[in-house]
Amino acid sequence: MFNRLYIHVPFCREKCHYCAFVSSTPKHNELVEYPALLSRELGFHTNEARPLESIYFGGGTPSLLKPEQVARLLTEIAGQVPILKTAEITLEANPGTVDLFSLKAFHDAGINRISLGIQSFDNRFLTCLGRIHTTEQSRQAFQAARQAGFNNVSIDLIHSLPGQSLDQWGTELQRAIDLGPEHISIYGLTVEEGTPFAAIYSADCPELADDDLSADMFEYTDEFLTRSGFDHYEIANYARPGYRSRHNSGYWQRDGYLGLGVAAHSFLREGHGVRFSNPGTLAEYRLGILSGHPTRIEEQRLTPREAMAEYMFLGLRLAEGVSRYAFEREFGTPLNSVYGPAAAELAKLGLLLQTDEMLTLTPRGMLLSNQSFIKFIE
Ligand code: SF4
Incomplete structure (x- = not known):
């Protein structure tokens, strides 16, 4: 059983230097064909569905989908599984890929929450991370989201960036507050194996924050954002009252969710719970869906x-x-x-x-x- 839907969009315009997520630059007509595969995949699971309380488009960069693709997909989902009128429907957006026009169209399509991957308000850090956007574009995307009608906007930030001081992190937080989001997700940078970052920064590289500095940043964030009216409701998440991420809260409360798309993870409430994930390549994922036998990787039926x-x-x-x-x-x-x-x-x-x-x-x-x-x- 599931009452939440996660949709993974495994495409990005360029790969960020620190990124270990499943994502790649779309080839040929991959972006065009993808939503139809997602819709078809849902069709294999409708008998396990309950009315949907939340839908989350994550990635990758879901904002690379055209708003009309998202609109059509949401219509097709609603044709297979009821979506509650009160459902939270989030789209992750890279600030370098949206403008007022597209954000209005996403809003019209039924998206009611935007999560902007801002990561830093310092262009030097954005360059270091390999992000495709500037700070100016992040601010413009945020303002455009407001103008487009979004009253629930989350932003992501990363601390413990190479060479970043506690003072610089404090400035980042102040800039976040100045922007005025309802929700902030904050992660410490981790250098993941196989990323360009791992080739540049060894674990003991002096440019990387050590455990003490990372701990100071975590504690400073808690103190700063709490004082600024945010509720530190989860280890990495802060929200204005009434604006917790309902979808992600469902993960922590062990609600059932179905993950659609390449490398998406699912948790179905059967017995003590079943976890599985989808294949990590588009080719393998597509093959499973088109053959009528979606492939499950690492299926695990939980013991008590x-x-x-x-x-x-x-x-x-x-x-x-x-x-x-x-x-x-x-x-x-x-x-x-x-x-x-x-x-x-x-x-x-x-x-x-x-x-x-x-x-x-x-x-x-x-x-x-x-x-x-x-x-x-x-
Ligand atoms: S935008 Fe996100 S998913 Fe895409 S490469 Fe950058 S960090 Fe990875």
Whole structure:
């Protein structure tokens, strides 16, 4: 069962230097044929669908699709699965690929939330990252989104960029606030194997932020954005009241979602949950769809224990944390009987707060979240 839809658009105009996502420059008519494959793929899953509460176009660069393609695809989706009137429908957009005209057309197509990949307000960092847009284009895209009627705009920023100081990061945050988005997602740069960045920056390269500086940036961000009226509702996400990402919140609450497209991941609520992903190349993906037998990669039917671990490390990403009552209702066993020792150990390290009702990560626990989560998998 799923009530959310993720649509992966694996195309970008150029590859950013740090990017390890599945995306490439579209060839021939790949962009033209792609939406029809997505629509056809959904057709294989309609019996597992519930009315859709959210749809998320991610990538890659979904804003490379023409607005009329998005409009047609949304119409075809609605023809197969009901979309709730209140559904959140997000499109990720690269500021270098949109203007007032296209944003108006995306809005008319039914998109009601835009997520702009701004990443930095400093052109030197944008060049270093290999982004195709300038700071000026980012601001223009944001203003155009407002003019086009979007009252729910998210922006992405990256900290711990090569040579970036804490002061420079503070300036980035101030510029973000000046722009006035409803939602901000913030990630620390990671150098992924196989990217051009990995060839330039070794793990101990002095230009890269060390753990202490990254931690300072994380803590500064929390303090700065909270003081500016944002709710730090998830480790990497901040929202004005009422503007949390409903789609992404569904991931952390283990709602079922179907991922359409190349390399898309799915989580269906069957038994304790089924996870699988689609092939990572367009050729293989297309073959599966056109043959009537979509290929599933790495299908995993979760055991109760795996589902419990997921429940913990996804739920603890959220500021509210995990409810003992909800855990017991979901799994029929008290949380303490499974994770009592792990929770006690994390609490002793100052990473977790425990009450009679809830378990929540402390600010330090959020900073060292991977260290915290591993305790629920061991
Ligand atoms: S725009 Fe996003 S998905 Fe595309 S190459 Fe850059 S980081 Fe990767």
